[in-house]
Amino acid sequence: MRILFLSDNFPPEGNAPATRLYEHATRWVRAGHEVTVITCAPNFPEGKLFAGYRNAWRQVEWMDGIRVVRVKTYITANEGFLKRTLDYLSFMLMATFMSLFERRPDVVVATSPQFFCALAGWMVSVLKWRPFVFELRDLWPASIVAVGAMRKSLLIRLLEHLELFLYRRAAAVVSVTEAFRADLIARGVPACKVEVVINGVDLDRYEPRERDGILARQFDLEGRFVAGYIGTHGMAHALPKVLEAAELLRGRDDIAFFFAGSGAERAHVEQIVAARRLHNVRLIPRQPKEAMPALWSLCDLAIVPLRDTPVFTTVIPSKIFEAMGMGVPILMSLPEGEATSIVRATGSGVCVPPENPQAMAAEIARLADASAEMARLRRQARAAAPQFSRETLAQRMLAVLERVAAR
Known part of the structure; x- marks a missing residue:
C-alpha cells in the first residue's frame, strides 16, 4: 500500500504530532508499505530552521525508510495568531501543489491540530482521486478559543463550518481520544466513520533507567x-x-x-x-x-x-x-x-x-x-x-488505512 501523509511537523522536530507520525510510519515501512510524508523544513517551535536544513521549494530525503518531501513555507515562531495562520496557509498551498508531482497513493492522510493541513489532505485526495483520512489531534478551532488566542466571532464560526466539512468529506476520521469521537458523533458525524487510536510510547526507547x-x-x-x-x-x-x-x-x-x-x-x-x-x-x-x-x-x-x-x-x-x-x-x-x-x-x-x-x-x-x-x-x-505500546497502536491505525484504501 502507498500512503501519502501530510503533516507540517516531522522529525527532527520532537513535538507530539511529529513523534506520533514518525513512530507509526517506521512500523508501516517495516510491514512492507511505502510511506511518503509531505512536510516543511524543521523549525518548530522557535520558527528557526534546524541546522543542516534550508527552506527550499522542494527537498527530498529518506529517514528510516520513510520518503520525506519538505516544501517551502512561511516560517514563524509558534506565537501570534496572524503569523501562524500565514504559516499554516503557506503549508496548505505548497503541500497541495507539490503533491501533484507524487505518485498516486492508495490513501491520503493529513493530521491536525490546525486543519489547514487537513484541508490540504482533502484537496490532494480529490486531485489524486483517492480516499482521505483525517487524523484528528485537537478540536480546532475550539482549542483556539479555549486558550484565549481568539474570541468567538464570525471567523471562528466559519472555521467551525470548515471543520465539519472536512469531517464529512473524510472517508475515516482517526481520533486520538474517545472524547473527540463522542464530540464528533454529537455533531452529526456518523459513528462508523470515527476510529480511536490514542497516543502511546515507543517502548524500545523509553524504559526505566538510572538518573543520568x-x-x-x-x-x-x-x-x-x-x-x-x-x-x-x-x-x-x-x-x-x-x-x-x-x-x-x-x-x-x-x-x-x-x-x-x-x-x-x-x-x-x-x-x-x-x-x-x-x-x-x-x-x-x-x-x-x-x-x-x-x-x-x-x-x-x-x-x-x-x-x-x-x-x-x-x-x-x-x-x-x-x-x-x-x-x-x-x-x-x-x-x-x-x-x-x-x-x-x-x-x-x-x-x-x-x-x-x-x-x-x-x-x-x-x-x-x-x-x-x-x-x-x-x-x-x-x-x-x-x-499504550506504539507497536500496537501503529497496527491499529494501519488497519483503518487498509480498510479505507480497499473500498
Missing part, C-alpha cells in the same frame, strides 16, 4: 526530588501556575523543578523565574528527541498541567505515555476527563485540580516525603506502559 549522573551534576539536581515539565511551553499549559507552586516550595532545598522545552510561553516562564528569583527552578531549552530518555531520567515526578477550561477535559497529553514508559509517576493538573481517568485507572500517578498552585505544591511536598508510595507509583506507571 552527568546531567544531574550539570543542573545541580543530585540528591534532590525533581518535579519535571518536559515539552512545549504553550498557552494551554498554565506554566505560570506551576511556577507559583515552585515559589511556594522555595524553602525546600531538597525539591527542584526542571523545565525543558520551548514555545510561545517560554520567554514568559524565563521572565517569571528571573523576576521572582526562583533558585529551585532549572530551565533548559528544547532538546533533540534522542535526549528525551536522559532528561526523563532526571525526574522523580512528571508534571502534566493544562488550563482550567472545559475543552481540556477531552485532551490526553502524550507526555503521560513517555512518563509511563520511563516508570516516572505523573502529577496531573488538568480538568477531570479522559486523561485523569487513565492515570487513576492505571495507578500511574496522582491528580490535583488545574491551575491550583497550592494543591500542586502540597502534593509535590507530600510525595517527596513518601518514598514507599513513590516506589509503588513507579512500578504501576511502568506496568501500565505496554497498554
Whole structure:
C-alpha cells in the first residue's frame, strides 16, 4: 500500500504530532508499505530552521525508510495568531501543489491540530482521486478559543463550518481520544466513520533507567526530588501556575523543578523565574528527541498541567505515555476527563485540580516525603506502559488505512 501523509511537523522536530507520525510510519515501512510524508523544513517551535536544513521549494530525503518531501513555507515562531495562520496557509498551498508531482497513493492522510493541513489532505485526495483520512489531534478551532488566542466571532464560526466539512468529506476520521469521537458523533458525524487510536510510547526507547549522573551534576539536581515539565511551553499549559507552586516550595532545598522545552510561553516562564528569583527552578531549552530518555531520567515526578477550561477535559497529553514508559509517576493538573481517568485507572500517578498552585505544591511536598508510595507509583506507571505500546497502536491505525484504501 502507498500512503501519502501530510503533516507540517516531522522529525527532527520532537513535538507530539511529529513523534506520533514518525513512530507509526517506521512500523508501516517495516510491514512492507511505502510511506511518503509531505512536510516543511524543521523549525518548530522557535520558527528557526534546524541546522543542516534550508527552506527550499522542494527537498527530498529518506529517514528510516520513510520518503520525506519538505516544501517551502512561511516560517514563524509558534506565537501570534496572524503569523501562524500565514504559516499554516503557506503549508496548505505548497503541500497541495507539490503533491501533484507524487505518485498516486492508495490513501491520503493529513493530521491536525490546525486543519489547514487537513484541508490540504482533502484537496490532494480529490486531485489524486483517492480516499482521505483525517487524523484528528485537537478540536480546532475550539482549542483556539479555549486558550484565549481568539474570541468567538464570525471567523471562528466559519472555521467551525470548515471543520465539519472536512469531517464529512473524510472517508475515516482517526481520533486520538474517545472524547473527540463522542464530540464528533454529537455533531452529526456518523459513528462508523470515527476510529480511536490514542497516543502511546515507543517502548524500545523509553524504559526505566538510572538518573543520568552527568546531567544531574550539570543542573545541580543530585540528591534532590525533581518535579519535571518536559515539552512545549504553550498557552494551554498554565506554566505560570506551576511556577507559583515552585515559589511556594522555595524553602525546600531538597525539591527542584526542571523545565525543558520551548514555545510561545517560554520567554514568559524565563521572565517569571528571573523576576521572582526562583533558585529551585532549572530551565533548559528544547532538546533533540534522542535526549528525551536522559532528561526523563532526571525526574522523580512528571508534571502534566493544562488550563482550567472545559475543552481540556477531552485532551490526553502524550507526555503521560513517555512518563509511563520511563516508570516516572505523573502529577496531573488538568480538568477531570479522559486523561485523569487513565492515570487513576492505571495507578500511574496522582491528580490535583488545574491551575491550583497550592494543591500542586502540597502534593509535590507530600510525595517527596513518601518514598514507599513513590516506589509503588513507579512500578504501576511502568506496568501500565505496554497498554499504550506504539507497536500496537501503529497496527491499529494501519488497519483503518487498509480498510479505507480497499473500498
